Amino acid sequence: MIELQEVRKVFHAGRPNEQVAVAGVSLTLEAGKLTVFRGPSGSGKTTLLSLIGCMARPTSGRIFLKGREITSLPVRFLTDLRRRTFGFIFQQFHLLAGVSVLENVMLPAYPLGEKYRHLRARALGWLERLGLLSKAGAKAEWLSGGEAQRVAIARALINDPDILIADEPTAHLDTRLSREFMALMADFRAAGTTILIASHDPLVHEAPAVDRVVDLRDGRLLTPEAPG
Amino acid sequence: MGPLFAKQRYLLDFALSCLWRRRGKNLALLTVYTLVVFAVASVMFFTQALKREAALVLGATPELLVQKLTLGRHDLIPADYTHRIREIRGVGQVTGRLWGYYYDPQVRANYTVLAPQGVEVPERTVLVGAGIARVRHLTRGATLTFQGYDGKPYSFQVRGVLSPESELLSADLILMSAADLRRLFGLPEGLYTDLTVAVANPREVSTVAAKIQELYPDTRPIVREEIRRTYEAAFDWRAGILLAVLSGALLAFLIFAWDKAAGLSAEERREIGLLKALGWDTAEVLQLKFWEGAVVSLTAFFLGTVGACLHVFVAPAPLFAPVIKGWSILYPRFRLTPFISLFDLGILFFFTVVPYTVATIVPVWRAASMDPDQVMRS
Ligand SMILES: Nc1ncnc2c1ncn2[C@@H]1O[C@H](COP(=O)(O)OP(=O)(O)OP(=O)(O)O)[C@@H](O)[C@H]1O
Ligand SMILES: [Mg+2]
Numbered sequence: 001m002i003e004l005q006e007v008r009k010v011f012h013a014g015r016p017n018e019q020v021a022v023a024g025v026s027l028t029l030e031a032g033k034l035t036v037f038r039g040p041s042g043s044g045k046t047t048l049l050s051l052i053g054c055m056a057r058p059t060s061g062r063i064f065l066k067g068r069e070i071t072s073l074p075v076r077f078l079t080d081l082r083r084r085t086f087g088f089i090f091q092q093f094h095l096l097a098g099v100s101v102l103e104n105v106m107l108p109a110y111p112l113g114e115k116y117r118h119l120r121a122r123a124l125g126w127l128e129r130l131g132l133l134s135k136a137g138a139k140a141e142w143l144s145g146g147e148a149q150r151v152a153i154a155r156a157l158i159n160d161p162d163i164l165i166a167d168e169p170t171a172h173l174d175t176r177l178s179r180e181f182m183a184l185m186a187d188f189r190a191a192g193t194t195i196l197i198a199s200h201d202p203l204v205h206e207a208p209a210v211d212r213v214v215d216l217r218d219g220r221l222l223t224p225e226a227p228g
Numbered sequence: 229m230g231p232l233f234a235k236q237r238y239l240l241d242f243a244l245s246c247l248w249r250r251r252g253k254n255l256a257l258l259t260v261y262t263l264v265v266f267a268v269a270s271v272m273f274f275t276q277a278l279k280r281e282a283a284l285v286l287g288a289t290p291e292l293l294v295q296k297l298t299l300g301r302h303d304l305i306p307a308d309y310t311h312r313i314r315e316i317r318g319v320g321q322v323t324g325r326l327w328g329y330y331y332d333p334q335v336r337a338n339y340t341v342l343a344p345q346g347v348e349v350p351e352r353t354v355l356v357g358a359g360i361a362r363v364r365h366l367t368r369g370a371t372l373t374f375q376g377y378d379g380k381p382y383s384f385q386v387r388g389v390l391s392p393e394s395e396l397l398s399a400d401l402i403l404m405s406a407a408d409l410r411r412l413f414g415l416p417e418g419l420y421t422d423l424t425v426a427v428a429n430p431r432e433v434s435t436v437a438a439k440i441q442e443l444y445p446d447t448r449p450i451v452r453e454e455i456r457r458t459y460e461a462a463f464d465w466r467a468g469i470l471l472a473v474l475s476g477a478l479l480a481f482l483i484f485a486w487d488k489a490a491g492l493s494a495e496e497r498r499e500i501g502l503l504k505a506l507g508w509d510t511a512e513v514l515q516l517k518f519w520e521g522a523v524v525s526l527t528a529f530f531l532g533t534v535g536a537c538l539h540v541f542v543a544p545a546p547l548f549a550p551v552i553k554g555w556s557i558l559y560p561r562f563r564l565t566p567f568i569s570l571f572d573l574g575i576l577f578f579f580t581v582v583p584y585t586v587a588t589i590v591p592v593w594r595a596a597s598m599d600p601d602q603v604m605r606s
Contacts, residue, residue: 050601055505076509083507090604094502098249103242108506110242113235159507167604 001031001194002052002163007061009047009219021047023219024061031162034185034195034209039216045198046167048216052196053165054082083108087156089166093148095140095155101127102136105154112159119158126154130184146177153184163194170201182207236519239512243519258528264478265532265580266539271471272572273540279460290424292433293450294440304419309444313425316439318432324420326409330374330402335363341413343406351405354384359399361389377414384408425449482583497595504600513596514589521588525581532580533573 009022022044029035037045050056051063054070062071070081087108095104105123127133130150135143143151149169156164164185170178178201185195186209197204205213215222247254294313296305310322326343339360349355356366366372370386390398409415425440427433437449492500503513 046604047601050604055601055604056599079507079509086507088505088604090505094498094505094603096499096502099245103245107242107503108508110238111235111508111512113231113233113238115234116238155506 001066002029003027003064004052005062005064007048007051007058007063009044009051009056010059013059020219022051022058025216025219025221027214027221027225029194029196030211031194032189032192033211034189034197035212035214036205036210037196037198037214037216038200038205039222041200043216044219045216047219049165049167049196049198053086053088053163054078083111083159085162087159087161087164089149089152089156089164089169091168091171093152093172095143095148095151097139097141099140100136101132101138101140101143101151104140104151105158107158108155109158123154123158126157127151130154145172146180149173149177149181157188161193163196164188166195166197168199168201169197170199170204175203178203179207182209185209235512236515239516240519240523243516243523246516247520247523254524258524261524261528261580261584262531262535265529265576266535268471268478268580269533269536269576270539272576273536273568275464276569276572277540283456289452289455291427291430291452292425292437293452294423294425294444295448295450296422296444297446297448302422304415304421305423305447307418307420309447310423312443313423313440316436316443318427318429318436320426320428321424322426323424325422325424326406326415327421328409328413330412332364337363337400339400339402341402341404341409343409344403347403349387349403349405349408351408352384353387353404354408355388355390355401355403356386357390357398357401360402361386374412376412382408382412478579482587492591492595498603500592500595501598501600501603504596504598505603510593510596514593517588517592517596518585521585522581525584529577529581533576537568 004025004027007022007025008020011017011019011021025044025048037048039045047056051058058071062069064070065081065085070078073081095101096107102120102123105127106119109119109123124133124136127136130153132147132150132154135147135151140148140151149172156166166185169181173181182204185197186207189195189209189211199205204210294305294309296303296309305324307324310324313319314322323345325345328341330339330341331337332339339357343349347355354372356364356372360366364372366386366389368386368388371383372386373381373383376382384404390401390403404412410417425436427436433451433453437451440447440449500513503516504510508516
């Protein structure tokens with residue numbers, strides 16, 4: 001479903017501070033599975049997720065999504081693909097302060113211009129499912145860490161993505177909340193969503209729902225996949 | 229409701245909630261902005277309205293006026309000058325006019341006293357301008373007494389108060405019959421204040437003027453077109469002083485706007501990055517910021533313009549009047565006829581709304597064209 005061929009990402013190429021973040025990764029990820037990327041700090045996990053999620057383009061190599069090559073798509077198509085296909089959960093949650101929880105959740109859907117009634121119903125649906133209905137009108141900055149993350153999850157889900165990407169999702173959560181998060185991911189996986197998580201956290205790697213752990217080091221796979 | 233429209237509505241709604249989020253800052257900005265528009269619009273409306281009043285004054289002025297000069301000063305003109313002027317080719321009617329100034333020590337103001345042509349004013353009666361009626365509390369039927377050239381009192385009955393479209397024109401005017409005027413000022417028959425010369429073809433006016441000058445070297449022909457230019461120059465000059473002062477304010481505002489916009493706060497830049505990371509296009513972020521800028525600048529433009537209208541046309545421009553008018557004590561209460569040129573409004577719009585919007589958009593555009601992956605590492 002997602003296929004990477006010899007993907008490289010070099011920052012500041014050709015300059016003294018050149019930084020090879022991803023150094024030739026070939027990888028096939030199956031649809032509907034939960035994959036965890038593991039590796040030391042600076043091994044390229046975040047960079048790899050941003051490449052898969054169409055946030056940035058690889059320096060070289062190709063990425064296929066459902067058989068379609070996305071590396072060479074024009075920006076407009078890439079943006080469109082990104083917002084219809086991916087949902088992102090950032091490490092810092094990145095909710096917009098001063099704006100209500102409901103509005104935060106609906107934010108990624110605004111450019112699509114669907115009927116307000118439908119959008120609102122869907123956003124409230126997700127908030128209810130995540131136990132946050134009573135907070136819909138609250139300002140984002142009033143939330144606790146666990147609540148803020150669940151809002152971020154609802155926001156990631158608002159455009160019904162096929163693929164959910166989470167970068168260090170448990171970094172700001174205690175053990176109980178981390179377990180709850182993984183349980184939630186298990187639910188989404190069961191519902192058919194493809195899930196990609198980058199994490200240091202053993203609690204994540206060892207969660208029962210995890211299908212596969214991919215180890216990274218210095219921008220490479222620790223154990224390269226057999227070709228084909 | 230098409231999706232494109234729906235999308236812009238979402239963006240506008242969200243822009244409003246973003247503005248509300250930073251209401252302190254945005255209200256301060258809106259206030260400064262509104263004041264600048266208010267000030268510039270006030271000057272503009274004011275000079276425009278005055279110019280129009282001047283045009284009305286001039287509309288009532290004849291095409292060609294002839295004054296007699298003695299020692300280089302305006303003197304009374306003998307009636308027999310009319311005969312030879314009438315014989316010049318292209319000249320129609322030549323009429324002697326009777327008018328002068330009367331100083332009223334009671335209100336310390338000069339009135340313009342005129343014996344009108346075409347309007348019959350019965351002897352011993354006058355028609356008075358609204359300004360005079362106001363300061364002397366005159367109504368129809370009242371008695372107005374002047375001191376004549378000989379020191380004796382001359383009484384007139386007020387037949388009515390003039391109320392033509394332009395008060396500037398008639399505020400200080402007193403109309404009386406020619407005979408009364410001669411009596412009051414002790415002016416002998418056969419002398420006029422000046423002559424008006426009707427010229428059928430406007431293009432011959434300057435030729436006729438030159439011929440009169442040749443015929444009577446002791447006269448000065450005055451062409452209306454020249455007066456118009458003098459008036460306009462005077463108004464423009466006064467308005468120019470105000471605008472020079474105001475352009476300082478405008479400049480300060482532009483710098484302020486630029487600084488506000490160019491120095492996107494780290495927080496704002498982070499939010500733009502976040503929107504992009506959430507799947508917003510660069511264009512969509514720009515549209516959002518455009519709406520924000522448009523809401524602020526249109527509101528300021530609207531409030532400032534309406535404020536200026538009230539200031540200039542309803543509250544007789546208390547802030548500017550002393551600078552631009554300031555020629556008579558009869559005018560302090562006079563009200564300008566509302567007159568706004570769409571062209572000027574367009575200019576004002578262009579110089580306030582456009583620079584602000586551009587100043588808001590440009591830095592956002594720079595911030596919004598970055599790759600969205602930056603958000604993943606902050
Ligand atoms: N924009 C950038 N410019 C320069 N270097 C970068 C940039 N982004 C990432 N890097 C470098 O690329 C390498 C990989 O970074 P990345 O963030 O992908 O690692 P990571 O595995 O996510 O690390 P962590 O576990 O600390 O989050 C690092 O050495 C980092 O310094
Ligand atoms: Mg990382």
